[in-house]
Amino acid sequence: MLAVLQKTKDGYVARFETLNWSINGEDRVRFELYSESDGCxxxxxxxxxxMTGDTPKDLAGWHVCLDVIKALLDDRIVDSREKEWEKxxxxxxLLVENFDYS
Incomplete structure (x- = not known):
């Protein structure tokens, strides 16, 4: 994990590179946390x-992860992560199938 803190006029900006993966080493996932007046x-x-057959699976997974984080921050729970993932x-x-690669 790589963490970089930068001082800005409004506070600190933290960038965390948490995961790099792919067969060819070119796909990346990065999370950034930014300080805000009421949190981050x-x-x-x-x-x-x-794009591969796994792309929609990965995107759905990240979507559900972010929904779960939001729900937890709002003091809620996601009843069925699996049902959310399937949706x-x-x-x-559909989006990946209709994506224009040109």
Whole structure:
């Protein structure tokens, strides 16, 4: 894990590179945390080098993870992560299927 703190005029910005994966080493996932007056902002970046059959699965998984984080911060729980994943998997499958690669 790589953590970089930068001092800004409004406080500190923390960037955490938490995960790099792929067969060819080119796909990346990065989380960034930014200080805000009422807490912090979490930003997720995913660089996908090549769309595969796993891409909609991965996107649905990240979507559910972020929904769970939001729910926990709002003092709620997600009743069924699996059902949420299935819903988002269908949506992302359609988006990836219709994605223009040109």
């Amino acid at each position: 902002r979490l930003v997720l970046f995913e660089k996908i080098n090549k 988002w998997y269908k949506e992302y499958s």
